[in-house]
Amino acid sequence: MAGHPRKRPIWRGASVVLALLSAAASLAGCGGKQPDAAQVLRVGNQRGGTHALMLAAGQLKDVPYKIEWAEFPNAQPLIEAIATNALDLGLVGGPSFLFAYKNDQRLRAIQALSGGTKQEVAGVLVHKNASFASMRDLRGKAIGTTRGSVGHSLLLQALRQSGMKPSDVRISFVAPTEAVAAFASGDLDALAIWVPYLATAVLRHDARVLTYAHRGTSSYLFQVTSESSIKDKRALLEDFSRRYGRAQSWANSHPRQWGEILAKETGLPLDVANYTAEHMRWWPVPIDAQVIESQRVAARDFGTGGPAQNFDIARGFDASLNTDPTAKGKPD
Incomplete structure (x- = not known):
């Protein structure tokens, strides 16, 4: 918008x-x-x-x-x-x-x-060249999302699926456009976001999807x-x-x-x-x-x-x- x-x-x-x-x-x-x-x-x-x-x-x-x-x-x-x-x-x-x-x-x-x-409208993104292979690799890292959003929900799902708690990472709550900008500048290690912001990050800022956190529902x-x-x-x-x-x-x-x-x-x-x-x-x-x-x-x-x-x-x-x-x- x-x-x-x-x-x-x-x-x-x-x-x-x-x-x-x-x-x-x-x-x-x-x-x-x-x-x-x-x-x-x-x-x-x-x-x-x-x-x-x-x-x-x-x-x-x-x-x-x-x-x-x-x-x-x-x-x-x-x-x-x-x-x-x-x-x-x-x-x-x-x-x-x-x-x-x-x-x-x-x-x-x-x-x-x-x-x-198997919806792919939202995902946890990381920088394309980063070595992160799973959510566990993000322990202690900065992750941006928007409070109460589908990205926030997906992030919590992904952490839970990996046996982690929200306190195991550093979550920054920001508006989606600001989150993408912070990710692009390197201020965030990961991003939990949805389309079209996800598309912008992938196509413009060398992001890759780490997980969609599908849970069978x-x-x-x-x-x-x-x-x-x-x-x-x-x-x-x-x-x-x-x-x-x-x-x-x-x-x-x-x-x-x-x-x-x-x-x-x-x-x-x-x-x-x-x-x-x-x-x-x-x-x-x-x-x-x-x-x-x-x-x-x-x-x-x-x-x-x-x-x-x-x-x-x-x-x-x-x-x-x-x-x-x-x-x-x-x-x-």
């Missing part, structure tokens, strides 16, 4: 205007039926994300309501905007949702997308909204989620076309965009017991450094909007 996390106050200032738009839109009401053209759906967009994908797949044609897009550098400020009613919806990784839900249990995940058990993305947005804009949220599911299914089978449009819409170099499109494959799936249990497991992975264990993550999911007939099952 274009932008920088230090610009976060802009979104808080904009929340007044967006709240007024939301209030005006809610007067029309959707009545749980068809989307109302007088309503506005405010959608958060991360770099390489929702807007470009839906545009590429033709899913922004003939939308029977207005969509207002807001750009964010990563998931944390996007979810904060949802929590403060400055935004209605945004796509985030499972770890980001867990961290946010711990602090605000009015948030709801209404759509799930699975990356399968699927990784997930979630469309996240709030209780108030569900109450006021249910039909819009359901329509948008279906469109996004169709867009992602299209991208899975048209990675080259998706990469070209991703580059055009985001300003990413074409090779970075193509790498991202090839690795960022997700499938719409039902919100079911398996999805919810996966998040309980993820919460345990975070341990004391992550979401608390004394809340019911199942209440953070609303499957009543997850009625997309294309969401049939999880990939291998």
